Every structure is written in structure tokens, then in C-alpha cells.
Amino acid sequence: MNRTRITGGVVILALIALAIALPYIGATSYILSLISTILIAGILAASLNFLVGDGGMASLGHGAIAAASAYGVGWASKAGLDTGTQVLIALGITLLVSFMYGVLSMRTSGIYFLMVTLALGMVVYGLAFRLSSVTGGENGISGIRRPEFISEYWTFYYFLVGSFIVVTVLLWIVSKSPFGASMRGIRDSESRMRSLGYSVTSYRLGAFMISGTIAGFAGLLSVWLTHFVSPTSAGIHRSILLIVMVILGGVGTVFGPIIGAAVVVLVENVLSNSVERWPTVLGLIFILVILFARAGIVGSVIKLARRLRPGPNSEPPGASDDPAGLAPSSGAPVSERNHTA
Amino acid sequence: MRSTKMSPRGRWSAITAVAAAAALALTACAPPGASNDGDNGGDTGTLKVGYISPVTGNFAIAGQEMVDGWNLYWEINGTEVNGVTVETIVEDDAGNPETSLTKAKKLVELDNVDMVVGPLLANTALAVAAYTSTVDVPNLHPVAAADDLTQRSANDFTVRTGSMSGSQMHYPGGVWAADEGHKTAVTLCPDYAFGWESCAGFSQGFEQNGGEVVAQYWYPNGTSDFSTYVSQIQSAGADIAFVTTAGGAPGPDFLRSFFGLGLGDSQELLMNCCSLDQATLRALGDEVLGFHSVSNWAEGRDSDTVREFNDAYAEKFDGKIPSLNVAGGYMTASLVASVIEKNGYVTGADLVAAISNIEMEDSILGKAKFDEYHNLVAPVYIREVKKLDDGKLYNTPIETFEAVDQWLGRTPEEALALPNYSQDFQGLE
Numbered sequence: 001m002n003r004t005r006i007t008g009g010v011v012i013l014a015l016i017a018l019a020i021a022l023p024y025i026g027a028t029s030y031i032l033s034l035i036s037t038i039l040i041a042g043i044l045a046a047s048l049n050f051l052v053g054d055g056g057m058a059s060l061g062h063g064a065i066a067a068a069s070a071y072g073v074g075w076a077s078k079a080g081l082d083t084g085t086q087v088l089i090a091l092g093i094t095l096l097v098s099f100m101y102g103v104l105s106m107r108t109s110g111i112y113f114l115m116v117t118l119a120l121g122m123v124v125y126g127l128a129f130r131l132s133s134v135t136g137g138e139n140g141i142s143g144i145r146r147p148e149f150i151s152e153y154w155t156f157y158y159f160l161v162g163s164f165i166v167v168t169v170l171l172w173i174v175s176k177s178p179f180g181a182s183m184r185g186i187r188d189s190e191s192r193m194r195s196l197g198y199s200v201t202s203y204r205l206g207a208f209m210i211s212g213t214i215a216g217f218a219g220l221l222s223v224w225l226t227h228f229v230s231p232t233s234a235g236i237h238r239s240i241l242l243i244v245m246v247i248l249g250g251v252g253t254v255f256g257p258i259i260g261a262a263v264v265v266l267v268e269n270v271l272s273n274s275v276e277r278w279p280t281v282l283g284l285i286f287i288l289v290i291l292f293a294r295a296g297i298v299g300s301v302i303k304l305a306r307r308l309r310p311g312p313n314s315e316p317p318g319a320s321d322d323p324a325g326l327a328p329s330s331g332a333p334v335s336e337r338n339h340t341a
Numbered sequence: 342m343r344s345t346k347m348s349p350r351g352r353w354s355a356i357t358a359v360a361a362a363a364a365l366a367l368t369a370c371a372p373p374g375a376s377n378d379g380d381n382g383g384d385t386g387t388l389k390v391g392y393i394s395p396v397t398g399n400f401a402i403a404g405q406e407m408v409d410g411w412n413l414y415w416e417i418n419g420t421e422v423n424g425v426t427v428e429t430i431v432e433d434d435a436g437n438p439e440t441s442l443t444k445a446k447k448l449v450e451l452d453n454v455d456m457v458v459g460p461l462l463a464n465t466a467l468a469v470a471a472y473t474s475t476v477d478v479p480n481l482h483p484v485a486a487a488d489d490l491t492q493r494s495a496n497d498f499t500v501r502t503g504s505m506s507g508s509q510m511h512y513p514g515g516v517w518a519a520d521e522g523h524k525t526a527v528t529l530c531p532d533y534a535f536g537w538e539s540c541a542g543f544s545q546g547f548e549q550n551g552g553e554v555v556a557q558y559w560y561p562n563g564t565s566d567f568s569t570y571v572s573q574i575q576s577a578g579a580d581i582a583f584v585t586t587a588g589g590a591p592g593p594d595f596l597r598s599f600f601g602l603g604l605g606d607s608q609e610l611l612m613n614c615c616s617l618d619q620a621t622l623r624a625l626g627d628e629v630l631g632f633h634s635v636s637n638w639a640e641g642r643d644s645d646t647v648r649e650f651n652d653a654y655a656e657k658f659d660g661k662i663p664s665l666n667v668a669g670g671y672m673t674a675s676l677v678a679s680v681i682e683k684n685g686y687v688t689g690a691d692l693v694a695a696i697s698n699i700e701m702e703d704s705i706l707g708k709a710k711f712d713e714y715h716n717l718v719a720p721v722y723i724r725e726v727k728k729l730d731d732g733k734l735y736n737t738p739i740e741t742f743e744a745v746d747q748w749l750g751r752t753p754e755e756a757l758a759l760p761n762y763s764q765d766f767q768g769l770e
Contacts, residue, residue: 230468
């Protein structure tokens with residue numbers, strides 16, 4: 001167990017060192033912008049992963065929360081407000097939208113939760129598309145500038161690496177906290193938690209607010225990367241890709257979202273340079289993962305590593321019998337142990 | 342129980358995070374190559390062109406046509422002009438602005454292209470143009486019609502080479518309708534930026550010349566059953582109905598409802614480029630003979646340039662007649678070729694300036710030049726569907742408005758001071 005932990009720590013530190021060194025060892029600004037895209041998608045996917053993994057709530061409207069925050073920045077920038085105010089407006093809109101989502105969906109679960117969040121996502125999309133005096137309609141809002149201190153592409157890249165680390169650590173801490181444990185309790189047996197005196201709805205609302213705030217943060221970052229926002233970012237397509245990222249990477253794992261995000265972003269932006277039928281390739285990858293690695297890429301690697309190393313390092317009896325991501329009903333819960341990734 | 346055991350690890354992560362933050366602070370000096378001087382390799386024997394178009398997804402047909410037009414020109418005339426070889430890299434954006442932007446970055450930073458052509462859709466075009474102008478790379482737009490490309494977002498690196506702005510292209514339609522003696526009009530446009538702009542163009546042309554727009558209707562994208570809209574047009578009882586689409590299925594769909602409710606002979610109708618294009622003519626055949634539309638492309642125009650272009654396209658694509666998207670791609674290629682012919686290898690703002698200085702006496706779009714906002718100033722045709730000698734249906738000009746600019750009878754300053762067009766603001770008094 002200790003050896004695994006040390007190996008994991010070394011790998012993480014090496015990856016962070018590599019991320020910091022990249023601009024100095026010849027990565028062009030194109031490669032950095034690609035990695036930046038992956039990091040932002042990773043943060044957004046991580047926010048959803050928290051909700052799905054610990055709360056068992058699969059939201060089909062998370063792209064729209066990020067888009068709402070992005071539109072907040074866009075509108076504020078068009079109105080000529082300074083950076084601080086822009087960020088505050090984005091935060092305000094994010095909290096408001098997340099609260100709406102949370103309040104309207106917290107009494108539902110499973111397919112109904114999916115439908116409510118889908119509907120709310122479509123409301124945001126509809127507003128973005130039709131409320132053209134604020135959102136610019138289909139054209140969107142362009143020419144949004146980054147704040148001065150991260151205006152260079154490489155300073156922004158470091159800012160993103162830092163943001164990603166902070167968000168990952170924060171989500172990990174929340175997930176490990178009593179709050180996270182209660183969420184998993186609610187996910188696994190809502191009635192038992194209720195009879196123990198937990199207020200299930202307020203826990204759900206709280207989880208949604210945390211997840212939504214991080215999604216809004218990702219929306220802010222994406223505007224700073226692309227300098228524009230358009231209704232496409234609020235569309236259902238975006239939210240579905242987010243779910244795909246989470247499932248590809250491994251629901252409930254710490255590093256699943258970033259791996260899933262990397263796969264999707266690379267297929268969409270790099271593979272499409274040479275393969276015209278790249279949507280088919282993405283679909284095939286998804287189907288293969290569902291069929292042969294239901295715990296996702298990261299989840300399966302962890303399972304495999306455990307199987308290859310029996311003896312003193314193995315799980316305490318009982319814990320390993322519950323394969324990650326296969327528990328019933330609640331969408332895609334996962335054994336707590338996966339968080340050691 | 343386990344969570345208490347985890348807390349040392351939580352501390353570890355916190356330390357890691359602090360260490361990472363410290364490392365970030367220490368690396369506050371720019372990495373090599375951070376100063377991007379915009380120099381693109383310096384090979385003056387090759388003009389590298391990045392061509393972004395949605396060749397997959399919902400807009401694949403229009404996107405492919407835009408690519409075909411560009412390729413057709415170089416196939417006919419050869420890719421070597423005045424000692425410069427034109428090399429094209431085509432990238433697919435599937436109509437998604439974020440992908441468009443990543444592809445543009447890839448083309449500029451990895452492939453070192455000298456210019457970016459495309460993409461097709463308004464929001465993708467605006468996103469790419471905003472990026473290319475910050476890295477001093479010219480961006481040519483063969484099809485994109487968003488007003489702002491050459492108005493509120495105009496810059497020295499963006500030029501609209503093959504199409505017109507949404508309001509500009511339809512403004513003469515309104516002028517013509519009023520000149521024909523129509524007093525009242527009803528409009529039906531798609532409910533997004535292109536539709537708002539096109540209906541604003543028509544309505545202003547119509548009202549500035551004494552007509553009155555009595556009702557405006559808007560249909561959402563993806564509408565396939567137009568019967569309710571057609572009955573609204575019928576009950577509006579206006580002298581003329583103006584209907585636009587951005588191409589594809591809505592054109593034939595609208596017309597089927599229009600005929601189905603028996604308005605074919607009783608209601609005067611003016612359509613636009615894309616609702617009455619060759620795809621519609623092929624779908625509906627002789628039924629649409631004599632129908633009118635307004636566009637800056639007329640495949641039935643009596644001109645050698647147009648005939649050569651039509652013949653070359655027909656030979657390559659099973660006798661099909663080219664659409665506005667093909668014409669836009671072809672026109673863009675011919676402009677690039679004539680710049681190289683005259684100046685040799687140029688790029689950056691010089692390339693855009695050189696294109697803007699071109700005046701073509703008889704391009705496939707007619708007599709064409711550019712305004713100082715790098716927008717096309719060219720004829721707009723009122724077209725009628727006629728059967729020509731080869732037995733095929735053509736949109737043939739019956740009236741030509743020469744040198745139409747994008748300001749709809751205003752000065753540029755007045756026009757730019759107005760808000761963007763929307764359902765609520767059509768530029769009418």
C-alpha cells in the first residue's frame with residue numbers, strides 16, 4: 001500500500017514537472033493551446049465527475065453552466081467593465097444558474113435528474129441563441145480579452161496548470177471529507193441516510209453548488225482561452241461530450257476526467273486533421289471502453305495494477321469484490337479506493 | 342473511518358500544491374520562442390493556404406461546395422502563378438467554433454500558413470477572424486455573411502472575398518419590390534443572425550422606397566413544416582412576400598407548403614440566394630419556373646466568365662450547376678491568383694490590402710471591387726428561374742443593381758453606430 005502511494009506520488013510530481021517544463025523544451029504555442037484546451041475540458045469534466053462519482057447525479061446540462069458563466073464574462077467585457085467586475089459577474093451568474101439547477105433537480109434522481117438538467121441546459125442554450133441583445137445571438141460575443149497578468153499564452157498556460165492542480169486537490173479534499181462520505185451514502189442508499197437524519201436534498205443542493213461553481217470557473221477559463229463565446233458552447237452536444245469524457249476516463253477517479261478530456265479533445269482536434277470520419281472513431285472508442293473497460297481508462301488501469309500485484313499490497317477482503325463502476329441503480333458509483341489513483 | 346487515515350495524504354497534497362505554485366512563481370521568465378514575430382518561414386516560392394470548412398456534420402454539403410470551388414480554380418489554372426506555388430491544407434471544423442479556432446491555431450502555428458480561408462458559418466468565421474487578426478495572418482471569407490466581419494469587427498487582416506454581408510445582399514431586393522409597385526410586404530426569415538440581417542436588408546430597401554412592411558415572421562432553424570407560416574403569409578394579404586433561408590432543406594420545404602396551400606399563382610414571392618438555389622431547382626423542377634430571388638450570384642448570367650465556370654464545374658461534377666458556395670470559393674481563388682500575378686509572393690496586411698485594391702471588370706460575380714472595410718462591392722441580381730437552351734433551369738438576372746455596398750444608403754459611421762440587427766431592431770424608423 002505504501003509503495004503504491006509512493007509510486008503514485010512520484011508519477012504525479014513527474015507529470016507536474018513535465019507540465020512546467022513543457023514551454024522550455026520546445027512545445028510550440030499550438031501544442032500549449034491544445035494542452036490548455038485539454039486542461040479546461042478536464043476541469044469541467046472533473047466538476048461533473050464529482051457529481052456523478054460521489055453523488056450519483058449525472059447532469060446533462062453542465063456545459064450550459066460553464067457557458068452561462070462564459071456569457072457573463074463576455075457581456076461584462078462588451079459593456080467595458082474591468083476584469084475584477086467581469087469575474088464577479090461570471091461568479092454571480094454561475095451561482096445563480098447552479099442554484100436554479102440544484103433547486104429544480106435535487107428532489108429527482110436517475111433518469112428524471114437527467115431530464116431536468118437536460119431541460120435546464122436547453123433553456124440556457126435558448127437564451128444564448130435568442131436573447132441577441134445580450135448574447136449576440138448565433139454570432140456570439142467575440143474579442144473578449146484576458147487580464148493583463150496572464151495575457152501571454154505561456155503565462156496563461158501556467159495559470160491553467162495551477163488552476164487544474166488546485167481544482168483537483170479541492171475536489172479530492174471535498175470527496176474525502178465527511179461531506180463527501182455523506183454524498184456517497186446518499187448515492188448508495190437515500191432512504192437509509194434519510195432515516196439516519198440526513199437532509200438529503202440539502203446535501204444534493206450543496207454538491208450541485210460545488211460542482212456548478214467549478215463548471216463556471218471552467219467556463220471563465222475557456223473564454224480567456226478562446227476570446228469568444230457562442231451558443232455552441234451551451235449546446236447539448238457539449239454536455240454529452242462531457243459525460244463521454246467522464247465515462248471514458250473512469251467515473252469517480254481523480255485523474256479520469258483529464259484523461260477522458262485528453263482523448264476527446266485530441267480526437268476532435270488532432271485526429272480530425274487526417275481522418276475525415278473522426279466522429280466514428282470517437283464513437284468506436286466509447287463503445288470499446290463501455291464493452292471491455294467499464295470502469296473507464298483510469299479505473300481499469302487501477303484494477304489491472306491491483307490484479308497484477310497480489311499479496312500484502314492487495315485489498316482488504318471484501319473491498320476488492322466490488323468492481324469500480326458496476327454498482328447498481330445509482331448511475332455509476334465507484335469504490336472509494338479508486339481515489340488513490 | 343478511513344477518512345481519518347487519509348488526512349496526512351491531504352496534507353501531502355497541500356504541500357505539493359504549494360510547491361507547484363512556488364515553481365510557477367519561479368518560472369516567471371519567458372520560455373524560448375515566446376516572442377512570436379509572426380514570421381512564417383520565409384519561403385517565398387510557396388504560398389501556403391489553410392482552408393477551414395465544415396466538411397462533416399450538418400453543414401457538410403455547403404462546406405464541401407466551398408472547398409470544391411477553390412480547388413476547381415486551381416485545377417483549371419494550375420497551382421503555379423508567377424513563380425509562386427499555391428499549396429492548400431484543408432481542415433474540417435464540423436461547424437463548431439471552438440474546433441475552428443483550434444484548427445486555425447494549428448494552421449498558423451504548426452503549418453505556418455500564409456493565410457487562412459474560411460470557415461463557412463457566421464460564428465465560426467467571427468471567432469477565426471478575431472484570432473487571425475491578432476497574429477497578423479490574413480483571413481479570407483468566401484461564404485460567411487455575418488455583417489460584423491466587415492463592419493464592427495473589421496480589421497486589416499480580414500476580407501470578405503466571395504459573398505456579401507447578410508443585409509447588403511438582400512437590400513436591393515426591397516428596392517426592386519418597391520420599384521415594381523408593391524405597396525406592402527410580409528417577410529419570413531430564419532430566427533438567428535443571418536435571418537435578422539437578411540430581413541433587415543430587404544425591409545430597409547422596401548421602406549426607404551415607399552413600401553410598408555406589414556408583418557414579419559420568424560421560423561426557428563430546423564423547421565420542416567412551413568404550412569403555418571404560409572397561412573400567416575396568406576392572411577397578412579401583402580402585395581409581396583419575402584422569404585429567406587440559409588440553404589439546404591428549408592427552401593424546397595417552404596415552397597412545397599406554398600404550392601400545397603395554393604398560393605403558387607396568387608401570391609407574389611421574392612426569395613433569396615439559397616432558398617432558390619440549384620438544389621431547390623433540381624428538387625422542384627418546372628414548378629418554380631418564373632420565380633424570383635435576390636442574390637449576388639446568378640448562374641444564368643449572360644457572360645463568358647460565368648459560362649466557362651459553369652462548364653468546368655459541370656464537367657467535374659456530373660453536369661451539376663454551381664451554387665453560391667462554389668462561386669465564393671472560386672472567386673476567392675481567382676482573387677488570390679490575381680494578387681500573386683501582379684505582386685508575386687505577399688502575405689500579412691499587404692495581401693489583404695492587395696486584394697482590396699483589385700477591381701475586376703467581369704468576375705463570375707460581375708464587376709467587383711472592395712470598400713475600405715474589405716467588403717465586396719459588387720452587383721446584386723434580381724433573378725428569375727428560366728429554362729435555357731440546354732433544357733436546364735437557371736437563375737437568370739432580370740435586373741442588376743451595380744456596385745451595391747454594405748451601408749444600405751447610410752454613411753459607414755451612421756451604419757456602425759446602429760445596434761446589431763435582431764427581431765426587434767430591423768433598422769427601420
